[in-house]
Amino acid sequence: MPHGGVAHRADQMALLAGIVHDRGTDPRYGELLSVIEASSLVADPEGAPAVNVRELRREFDRERKIPRRLVEESARVTALASQAWVEARKRNEFPLFEPWLDRIFALAREEADAVGYAGTRYDAMVEDYEPGMTTERLSALFARLESDLVPLVDALRSEPAPVVAREYPLPRQRAFVKMVAAALGFDFDGGRLDIGQHPFCTSIGPGDVRIGLRYYRRDFTRGFFGLLHEVGHALYDQGLDRTHFGTPMGDAVSLGMHESQSRLWENLVGRSHGFWRHFYPQLQTAFHDALHSVPLDGFLGELNRVAPGLIRVHADEVTYNLHVLIRFELERGLLDGDLRAADLPAAWAERYRRTLGVAPKNDRTGCLQDVHWAEGLIGYFPTYTLGNVYAAQLFEAADRAVGPLDEAFAAGEFRSLREWLGEHVHRHGSRYAAAALVERATGSAPDPGALVKNLTRRYG
Ligand code: ZN
Numbered sequence: 001m002p003h004g005g006v007a008h009r010a011d012q013m014a015l016l017a018g019i020v021h022d023r024g025t026d027p028r029y030g031e032l033l034s035v036i037e038a039s040s041l042v043a044d045p046e047g048a049p050a051v052n053v054r055e056l057r058r059e060f061d062r063e064r065k066i067p068r069r070l071v072e073e074s075a076r077v078t079a080l081a082s083q084a085w086v087e088a089r090k091r092n093e094f095p096l097f098e099p100w101l102d103r104i105f106a107l108a109r110e111e112a113d114a115v116g117y118a119g120t121r122y123d124a125m126v127e128d129y130e131p132g133m134t135t136e137r138l139s140a141l142f143a144r145l146e147s148d149l150v151p152l153v154d155a156l157r158s159e160p161a162p163v164v165a166r167e168y169p170l171p172r173q174r175a176f177v178k179m180v181a182a183a184l185g186f187d188f189d190g191g192r193l194d195i196g197q198h199p200f201c202t203s204i205g206p207g208d209v210r211i212g213l214r215y216y217r218r219d220f221t222r223g224f225f226g227l228l229h230e231v232g233h234a235l236y237d238q239g240l241d242r243t244h245f246g247t248p249m250g251d252a253v254s255l256g257m258h259e260s261q262s263r264l265w266e267n268l269v270g271r272s273h274g275f276w277r278h279f280y281p282q283l284q285t286a287f288h289d290a291l292h293s294v295p296l297d298g299f300l301g302e303l304n305r306v307a308p309g310l311i312r313v314h315a316d317e318v319t320y321n322l323h324v325l326i327r328f329e330l331e332r333g334l335l336d337g338d339l340r341a342a343d344l345p346a347a348w349a350e351r352y353r354r355t356l357g358v359a360p361k362n363d364r365t366g367c368l369q370d371v372h373w374a375e376g377l378i379g380y381f382p383t384y385t386l387g388n389v390y391a392a393q394l395f396e397a398a399d400r401a402v403g404p405l406d407e408a409f410a411a412g413e414f415r416s417l418r419e420w421l422g423e424h425v426h427r428h429g430s431r432y433a434a435a436a437l438v439e440r441a442t443g444s445a446p447d448p449g450a451l452v453k454n455l456t457r458r459y460g
Helices: 003-024 027-037 048-064 068-091 098-115 121-129 135-156 170-184 220-239 255-269 273-286 296-303 317-336 341-356 382-402 405-410 415-424 434-442 449-459
Strands: 191-195 200-205 208-213
Touching: 003 048, 003 068, 027 048, 068 098, 098 121, 098 317, 098 341, 121 135, 121 317, 135 317, 135 341, 135 382, 135 449, 170 191, 170 220, 170 273, 191 220, 200 220, 208 220, 220 255, 220 415, 255 382, 255 415, 255 434, 273 296, 273 405, 317 341, 317 382, 317 449, 382 405, 382 415, 382 434, 382 449, 405 415, 415 434
Parallel strands: 191 208
Antiparallel strands: 200 208
């Protein structure tokens, strides 16, 4: 879209958001929900009708508290702000984006106050992405991660590896990636693998889950770990109950749970010794020139380096959650008004220096790196860390139940893990809240202990 079309598109987005809001808050819809709630259809609280009505009621009640004017204004401002963010980032000039950031957080504040909250304003935002999660529980979780991970990062701090120039021809990368996706259980009859500008996974409908990937000629791992991440999302979507498509019962329970599936395959499977005992000989054959002289352990060492950096999406597994922690703290300040947009670049740099020991030299590698706030996604970042927390707990439980998984991976066997996840997570859709689902599957409520233990064992 040409730049000149942005303003009109923003008006269209606002109108559409308003129409959708009107439909979703129609009093007649509320009456119909009440009729079902009073009927015997919901006698079994774990049955599909009860689950669906519970979830639709939650959305209806939230939506009803937000005035149409605010819905339209948020849609318009985020459409314009996203464009301003692109421009500011390209020119590396935060001041171009600063007034938009103020407006977005002012609108979010209005939304939170309209929706209401029991504890703090931020609760109202998190609730939209991770129902049932609270700021208080997130704060405790991040505090534990910070106190355990910062010393681990300090102990492992290493200079970034010198870039070894190796060539990985793109057609061979695509063939290798396709072979791995099939081995992990991605159903090509119900999905596609294509090229995209950014890695993504999107579910069009039952039997149509699409992954977009980007490949790099001199960096095999970047494209490959993108694949593993998106396959994790895809296996969840492909494992949902098709007969309930279009209703909460046939939909993922939360963003955190979705991310747990991607992070589990990306990190806990894809960085494991067993996984590469199986795939490394094939990788060496496919990229003989690049890898024939690199032993398995050397390759694994490169995959699992820990080095604090500035960019979240390039962060290693150990430092990643500290990047999220910083965003969690800063966005709470912006939402409450304790932190002004104008002061964000300095606050960002200071927080990075204190936690990771690195500070950005410019806005592009600092507070302009993520698109989330420009799109109005406030309260979204913590779901990344919740994903890592859930993933570690689920993996530990699966290993106990059907493991040792590392041995299975070494034999090229991924079915038992996939089926365990299907049985304990995927098929349930939104039947249980995320925390309850974790507890049923693993025997413990969400807790960062398994993640810390896992990282300490593998890296410490
Ligand atoms: Zn993801």
